Every structure is written in C-alpha cells, then in structure tokens.
Amino acid sequence: xxxxxxxxxxLDEQTKRMIRRAILKAIAIPGYQVPFASREMPMxxxxxxxxxxxxxxxxxxxxxxxxxxxxxDDTTNAVSIRKFFTRTAGVRTTTATLxxxxxxxxxxxPEAALSADQVLVYQVPIPEPLRFLEPRETExxxxxxxxxxxxxxxxxxxxxxxxxxxxxxxAYPVQVASRYVMDPSPIPxxxxxxxxxxxxLQLFGAGREKRIYAIPPxxxxxxxxxxxxxxxxxxxxxxxELCAATDSYLDEVITDDQGNRMFVCSDTDYCEHRxxxxxxxxxxxxxxxxxx
Amino acid sequence: MxxxxxxxxxxxxAAFRALMECLSRPGEIRTLEGVGAxxxxxxxTAALVRSLADYESPIWLDPAFAAAPAIAEWIKFHTGAPxxxxxxxxxxxxxxxxxxxxTFLKFAQGSEEYPDRSTTIIVQVERFxxxxxxxxxxxxxxxxxxxxxPLPADFAQRLRDNREMFPRGVDLVFVTxxxxxxxxxxxxxxxER
Ligand SMILES: [Zn+2]
Numbered sequence: 001x002x003x004x005x006x007x008x009x010x011l012d013e014q015t016k017r018m019i020r021r022a023i024l025k026a027i028a029i030p031g032y033q034v035p036f037a038s039r040e041m042p043m044x045x046x047x048x049x050x051x052x053x054x055x056x057x058x059x060x061x062x063x064x065x066x067x068x069x070x071x072x073d074d075t076t077n078a079v080s081i082r083k084f085f086t087r088t089a090g091v092r093t094t095t096a097t098l099x100x101x102x103x104x105x106x107x108x109x110p111e112a113a114l115s116a117d118q119v120l121v122y123q124v125p126i127p128e129p130l131r132f133l134e135p136r137e138t139e140x141x142x143x144x145x146x147x148x149x150x151x152x153x154x155x156x157x158x159x160x161x162x163x164x165x166x167x168x169x170x171a172y173p174v175q176v177a178s179r180y181v182m183d184p185s186p187i188p189x190x191x192x193x194x195x196x197x198x199x200x201l202q203l204f205g206a207g208r209e210k211r212i213y214a215i216p217p218x219x220x221x222x223x224x225x226x227x228x229x230x231x232x233x234x235x236x237x238x239x240x241e242l243c244a245a246t247d248s249y250l251d252e253v254i255t256d257d258q259g260n261r262m263f264v265c266s267d268t269d270y271c272e273h274r275x276x277x278x279x280x281x282x283x284x285x286x287x288x289x290x291x292x
Numbered sequence: 293m294x295x296x297x298x299x300x301x302x303x304x305x306a307a308f309r310a311l312m313e314c315l316s317r318p319g320e321i322r323t324l325e326g327v328g329a330x331x332x333x334x335x336x337t338a339a340l341v342r343s344l345a346d347y348e349s350p351i352w353l354d355p356a357f358a359a360a361p362a363i364a365e366w367i368k369f370h371t372g373a374p375x376x377x378x379x380x381x382x383x384x385x386x387x388x389x390x391x392x393x394x395t396f397l398k399f400a401q402g403s404e405e406y407p408d409r410s411t412t413i414i415v416q417v418e419r420f421x422x423x424x425x426x427x428x429x430x431x432x433x434x435x436x437x438x439x440x441x442p443l444p445a446d447f448a449q450r451l452r453d454n455r456e457m458f459p460r461g462v463d464l465v466f467v468t469x470x471x472x473x474x475x476x477x478x479x480x481x482x483x484e485r
Contacts, residue, residue, distance in 0.1 A: 008298045008305075016301075017346050020308045021383070024344075025408035027315045028463045028476035030430045034408045058312065060305040061298075116317075145404035177430050177478065179459065197433075201316045216316045216431040216478075 009056040009089040015039055019057035019212070023203060026214035031176030032144070033127050038210040043084070047077055048106055048123030049207030052084070055104045055121050058203070059085065064092045066100035071108040071249070071266035078106075097269050107170075109191040111248050111270040114200035116217060122185045124206040127213065129173045129183040149181050152224060160229050169234060174221050181224070182213060189223065190233045190249045196221040238263040241281055243274035303327070307336075307343035311465065314474035317431045319438035321420055321473045330362035332388045334416050336467045338366075341414075345371040345384060352382035352399075352411070356389040379411065387415040391442045396454050396462045407459035410477075414465045417441060420473060425451070426483035427475075435482060438473065440466045448484050455480055 007013070015037075022036040041049040059065065065085055069078040073095040081104060082093050094100050097112040106123040114120060130140045133151050143149070152173060159167045166172075172189035176182050184195055185204060195202065195215060202215040215221060225231035239246045241262045248270055250263040265271035303325065310324040326335020327342055345351060351373045357363045363386075364375045376382050379398045387393045399411035422441035425448055428434075444450070454461045454477055461477035 008301045013301055013304065014346055016304070017344055018348065020312075021344060021349065022408070023312060024315055024412070024463070025410075027312065027431075028478060029407055029459050030478060032407060032459055035406075058305075058309065060309060061302060141405040199433075201312070218433040219430040 007088075008061075009059050009085065010041070011039065011053065011056045015053075016057045019053055022212045023054065023057065023214065026203070026212050027201070027216050029180075030216055030219055031174075031180030031182040031213060033182075033206075033211040033213045036210055036212050038207050041207065043080070045208040046125075048081065048104070048205075050205030050209075050212070051104050051106070051121050051123030051207075052081060052205075053207060054203050054205035054212060055085065055102060056089075058119060058121075059089055059091060059102060061089075061091065063101045064094050064099055066094050066097060066103045066269075067105075068103065068108060068110070068267075068269075069106045071110075071251070072268045074268065095269050096273070097267075107186050107188075108249070108266060109187055109194045111265070111267045112273070114198055116199040118200040120198075120200050120202045122187075122202065122204045124183065124185045124204045124211070125208070126171075127183055127204065127206040127209050127211040129171075129181050144180060147179065149175075149224075152181060153226075156224055157226065160226070166225070166229060166231075172231075173224050175224060176215055176221050177219050178222075182215075184221075188234070188249055189231075190235050192221075192223045192231070193233055236263055240265045240271060240274075243271045243279045244281060245271070245274055245279070303339065304343040307339040310472060311340060311344075311474065314465070314472055315431075315463065315476050317436075318429060318475050318479045319427050319432070319436040319473055321471050323471045326470045329366050330360060332356060332360065332416070333363060333366070333386075334467050334469050336470050336472050337386065337414055337416060340465065340467070340472070341367060341373075341384070341386070342370050345373040347372040347374065349383035350374045350376040350381055352376050352379045352385040354385070354387045354389055354393065356392070357386050382411050385411050385413045387413060390415050390417045390440075391444060393444065396450055399462050401457060401460040401462065404460065407461070410460065410462055412463045412465060414467060415440075416467050417443070419468060420466070420471065424485050425481050426485070427479045428482050429476075429479040431476070431478075438475065440473070448481055451475065451479070452481055 022034045067078045067082045069075040097110045104121040170186045223231040236250045248265040251266045310322045327338040329338035402410035417440040422439045424437040424439040464475040
C-alpha cells in the first residue's frame with residue numbers, strides 16, 4: 001500500500017466510470033447483483049476490495065469517511081482502509097457515525113440512525129444468497145430471473161425442523177422491495193431490520209465475486225421467515241457493561257486469563273458516545289443520585 | 293492532491309454523485325455544475341456525458357441531436373464513446389426533443405437474467421413543472437410529485453408500461469439547463485394530475 005498516488009482515490013477515471021455505471025444500475029434495480037470488472041487493489045481480497053472499489057468510485061473531496069470492522073474503528077482492517085483513503089484521496093476521516101458522509105463497513109450496521117446525507121458501503125465476501133444451494137452461476141441467475149426462491153425457504157425450514165428455530169445468525173437472507181432475495185453480507189441478523197426504510201443509500205461491493213448491489217433509501221427490506229416462525233433479531237439478553245445500553249448488539253469479550261467475560265457494545269462509537277453523555281456501568285447507575 | 297491535478301476527476305465525481313442521489317430519490321431535483329458543449333446540448337447533459345460515457349458505453353442520439361454534427365464530434369473527442377444508429381444498442385440515449393422521444397421499447401431493456409444491460413435515457417426538458425405525477429417506490433419515503441415539460445401526452449402510460457416489465461426496463465434522467473432529476477424503472481405512478 002505504498003505505491004505513489006497518480007489518481008484520486010487510487011482508481012483511474014475509466015475504472016471509476018465503469019463502477020459508477022454499475023452503481024447506477026444497482027440503485028435502479030434494488031437487490032439485483034450487477035456484474036462489474038473488479039480491479040486488483042493493493043490489499044488482499046479478504047480485506048474488502050469490493051467495498052474499497054465502491055468507496056473509491058463515489059468518494060469526493062468534500063466527503064468525511066468512517067471505516068468500521070465488526071463495529072470497531074480500530075481493527076487493523078479498518079485502520080488500513082482509512083489510511084489508504086487518507087493517502088490516496090486526502091479526505092477527512094472520522095470515527096463518529098453522525099459526522100461521516102460515507103461509511104464503509106464490514107460485518108455490522110452502525111447503531112446510530114443514519115441520515116439521508118450518508119452512504120453506507122458494505123464489504124461483501126459472497127454476494128449470491130443462493131450459492132450454497134446452487135453452485136452454478138447460470139442457474140442462480142435463472143432462479144433470480146424467475147423469482148424462484150422456494151428452495152431458499154426450504155433450507156430455512158430445515159433449520160426449524162432440526163433446531164426448532166432458524167439457526168442462521170449471520171448473512172440472514174432478505175428480500176428487497178418484494179423482488180430480489182439478497183445477501184446482506186455477514187452482519188448479525190440483529191442488524192437486518194436496520195436495512196429496511198433506511199434514509200441512507202446502502203451499497204454493497206464484492207471484489208472477488210465482481211458484484212455490486214444496492215438498497216435505495218426508504219426501501220422495504222424483509223428478512224425471509226414463516227407465519228409460524230417469524231423472523232426474530234437476536235441479541236444477548238444483557239446490557240453493555242461499559243455504557244449500560246440495552247438496545248445495542250453486544251460482543252462477549254474475555255477480560256482476563258481466568259476466562260472471565262463481559263458484554264460490551266460491538267459498535268465502539270455508539271458505546272463511547274453514550275459514555276460521553278454520562279451513561280455508565282449498571283452498578284454506577286444503580287447508586288443513589290448525589291442530590292437524592 | 294492539488295485541485296488542478298484532479299479538477300476533471302472532481303467534476304466527474306460531482307456529476308456522478310448528483311445523478312446517484314437523483315436515482316436514489318426518484319423525482320428529486322438536484323443542480324450540478326454544467327459543462328460547455330455545442331447546442332442543443334444542455335450544460336448538465338454535457339456534465340453527465342463526460343462523467344459517465346467512454347468507449348465501453350455506446351450513445352444513441354435522437355434526430356434533434358443528430359442534426360447537429362458538432363454533437364457527435366464533441367462526444368467522440370471528450371469521451372471516446374461510439375455513436376450508434378440502433379437505439380437498442382445504446383448504453384445512453386440522448387434526447388433533445390422530449391416531445392418526440394421514441395417509445396421506451398425501442399431501447400435496450402436488458403434481459404430477465406441481466407436486466408442491467410439496458411439503456412439509460414437522458415431527456416432534455418424545458419422545465420420541471422406542469423401536470424404532476426405522484427410517485428411511490430424505492431427511494432421515496434411516502435409519495436413524491438414529479439413534473440417535467442414538455443413530455444408526450446401518453447408519458448404516464450409509457451412509464452406504467454416500463455414498470456410492468458420490471459426488472460427489465462429503461463431508466464430516465466431529465467435535464468434542464470443545470471438541474472437534473474431521475475426516474476429509475478422501479479417507480480410506480482399512484483396518481484396523475
Ligand atoms: Zn456500550
């Protein structure tokens with residue numbers, strides 16, 4: 001990642017035009033996977049090259065970029081992507097969700113409500129939700145063309161037969177605007193409801209698989225389910241031990257070598273923001289108020 | 293990172309971003325920095341063409357544009373995009389005479405498997421005013437009114453027929469001098485006034 005900068009945001013203008021045309025089609029056909037000629041990026045595929053290419057194609061000098069990985073701004077992946085765009089595009093970066101105009105993410109949707117002035121870019125490893133049912137691209141194309149999604153429902157129902165509930169916890173399939181079934185990327189299914197009627201544009205980029213797809217703002221997105229087994233977003237039945245949030249997605253982290261664990265917000269900016277507002281550990285909030 | 297070095301790149305990005313916003317919010321009007329081009333090409337049309345077209349995206353010109361040889365020369369010089377005679381071979385269609393625009397079926401509709409292989413029609417209009425269409429669909433929170441003039445008398449019916457074909461169909465971009473609005477194939481008309 002130390003090549004000299006010849007182009008704004010690394011990609012040449014011809015590549016950006018090609019990606020931009022694909023993004024425009026993706027918005028016009030919500031949930032449909034648009035093929036694009038993915039380029040080699042100066043980072044390995046597992047590092048979100050699809051998301052990076054989408055971000056590079058939309059980014060302008062006025063943008064403020066946030067990059068999160070599993071909810072955190074501080075992982076190696078998030079830091080290196082942020083540095084990449086600082087160096088190649090000179091854009092401002094932030095960790096504050098509310099300050100960002102473009103948010104590139106891997107594996108989470110921010111807890112804070114997004115606005116119409118923001119674009120959320122997802123890094124996608126496997127864009128085809130039907131791939132595990134059908135390895136052939138020609139066949140999955142045909143299934144999408146005919147809205148032939150029965151097999152997908154059968155797979156989910158097998159989960160219920162085997163486990164008593166739908167066991168899929170990540171990359172839980174959704175249907176966009178009552179048409180295309182879409183992989184929301186490996187976000188926890190807790191995040192699925194945030195995809196629906198979101199004021200922000202959501203773009204999805206898969207580098208290795210060369211696909212771009214989109215959810216326009218204010219688009220109905222439903223998680224596949226059944227009348228007798230409705231979709232249920234899962235979260236640990238606990239509150240964050242740092243900020244006492246009861247509404248955020250929690251990570252269970254090991255705190256010492258005795259195997260002690262604690263639950264904390266996966267979204268570090270959300271947690272820090274709450275603590276800055278005075279929300280603290282549960283023990284503290286249960287104390288008598290000083291003026292009481 | 294100086295402005296002169298990236299000036300053209302920034303202009304392309306700004307025009308693209310305006311169109312991305314318009315397609316994301318059907319019927320909403322945005323202004324963008326226009327580019328000078330021979331008549332009858334509007335500055336915003338020229339900005340979009342320079343931002344999005346290249347040798348991989350054939351362009352069809354309506355008779356009003358085709359009648360001005362300087363237009364094809366300008367497009368070839370600035371973008372390298374081939375000019376095609378068959379509208380169903382075009383990635384972009386440029387329409388200067390909005391009243392006479394061909395029916396959408398003359399353009400590429402994409403296939404059921406690849407609905408993205410379709411034409412985006414850029415239509416120059418005189419103003420965003422006139423009888424309104426009330427729209428719903430992805431990108432619209434409740435409903436949104438859209439008006440452009442002049443348009444063919446059966447425009448609303450054409451748009452309904454286009455929606456019937458979803459996910460196939462064409463996407464529409466409307467341009468006045470410096471302003472643009474878009475109607476992706478996903479929009480539905482809920483009321484006509
Ligand atoms: Zn917290």
